[in-house]
Amino acid sequence: MRAVKFERGEKHTVSSPTSQLTHIIFPALARSRKALDLARAVEPRPSPPAPTDDVEHESTSFFAWLFGRVGMDSRGYRVETLQRRLPACLRVLHASSLSHARRILEETPSLVSVAMSATLVGVTSFFRDAAVFDLLRQEVLPSIVSSRAGMYVWSIGCSDGAELYSVALLLAEIDALVGGLLLGTDCREDALTRARRGCFDADAVTRVPPELLRRYFVETEAGGDWQVCPQIRRSVYWRAADIMRAQEPGAWDLVFFRNAAMYFRPEVAESLWELLEKSLRYGGVLVVGKAERPTSAKQLTAIGPGVYRRIRT
Ligand SMILES: C[S@@+](CC[C@H](N)C(=O)[O-])C[C@H]1O[C@@H](n2cnc3c(N)ncnc32)[C@H](O)[C@@H]1O
Structure with missing residues (x-):
């Protein structure tokens, strides 16, 4: 049994000898060094x-x-x-x-x-890019959930958490919130503080379907703000991390890396796409931003707008 220490001092099991299928430990350090070396290789003008x-x-x-x-x-x-x-x-x-x-x-x-x-631009929203979330809700999540218990989801550059919370709401709707791991990472601590609180103003929740807002949010006493309910907040983990320095070990089912790589130098972004592709399990899905194309990742095939599945080649 391998356990990883997460926020709030809780331990979360990511691998078990019985399933043998969950998280595979990748040589994360070597791979993250590759990305960092790339960043370093871009020397200032001589x-x-x-x-x-x-x-x-x-x-x-x-x-x-x-x-x-x-x-x-x-x-x-x-x-x-x-x-x-x-x-x-x-x-x-x-x-x-x-x-x-x-x-x-x-x-x-x-x-x-x-x-x-x-x-560092932190713009984000719930259910950003409706077509992406429709595909996740209708096809991607049900198919992964039907094949195994527990889902491993990583949101990179998660900002205030609206993206990962959106997935959590969809998983809660199909009773698939427990048994996996939902992790959001960002290099900005203050964004993660907001993510942990899970408190959003009325504007921020306009894209949350009304029935999900009713079921999974609580209006704050002062009124006007909406806090994600404890059941959902307890299911997500947040960690400060620079994606250029370290990747999370794991065989992820679903990785969101949206609207962050577009700010990176092309060679750094390309190196990251390759690393992230390998951190997906076969059949796992990578979601990127509208303006992003993970062309350096050769095992990915597009299954929707900005949505790619890892296949064996
Ligand atoms: C534009 S937001 C995108 C938020 C969300 N993924 C979405 O698409 O709605 C980009 C996020 O990437 C984060 N970011 C930028 N550079 C990063 C890095 N090196 N490591 C981790 N996060 C980073 C920023 O702090 C910001 O929160």
């Missing part, structure tokens, strides 16, 4: 910056410093993505320049997470 490149150079070194503060490497991200987020980052810090921003962050380290959240 030549001194021309005057027109000054702003880019300055912001690149600011982000290298900012990401370094939380143990991350900004070189895995597209330069233009980070550049675009610069005004938002300065705004939340009330900073007039990059050097001012840096001074503020040095004086008030608790603002580092605020700056990171302004830099």
Whole structure:
């Protein structure tokens, strides 16, 4: 029996000698190093910056410093993505320049997470991309659940948890919430704090079908907000992790990696698609964002918009 320690100090069994089928331990460290090496291989430009490149150079070194503060490497991200987020980052810090921003962050380290959240877009919603969730509800989830007890679902870049909670609601509807593992990971602690609370305002729950809202949410006493009910909250686990540094070991049934890889440098994203493909069990499903294509993963076949199944080749 192998047990992994999760949030809230609980132990969750991920493998049992009787089933022998559940989580396979992959050489995660070697694979995650590969992704990290890729990020590192993208060295800063060797030549001194021309005057027109000054702003880019300055912001690149600011982000290298900012990401370094939380143990991350900004070189895995597209330069233009980070550049675009610069005004938002300065705004939340009330900073007039990059050097001012840096001074503020040095004086008030608790603002580092605020700056990171302004830099890494966390937009998400319940049942985002209706066609994807229709396919999951009608075909993917019932077929996996019919073949074995317990379902292993990993949401990477889970943000405030709306994506993973959406799956949990669908699984609860078919009595398949217990016996597996639902895990959400994100590099931003503050997003995970919101995910753990499972509290959403009225706007955020507009895409939750009314019958599911009635059954699985509780309106907060103050009114206006909706909290995911304890039964669902107890079934999901959240962990802070940088996907460029570490992959979760396992033979997953369903992996969501949506709307995050598009911010990564292409070579980093490609390396991750290959690693994630191998972390799916055969027949397992990878869900990506509308603008993403896991072309480097050769064992995946499209079964719907942004939905891929791992097949034996
Ligand atoms: C745009 S949101 C997508 C949320 C959700 N997957 C969806 O599609 O609705 C991207 C998320 O990826 C997270 N993210 C960005 N870089 C990451 C990294 N290196 N490791 C883990 N999460 C990351 C961000 O913090 C953010 O919450």
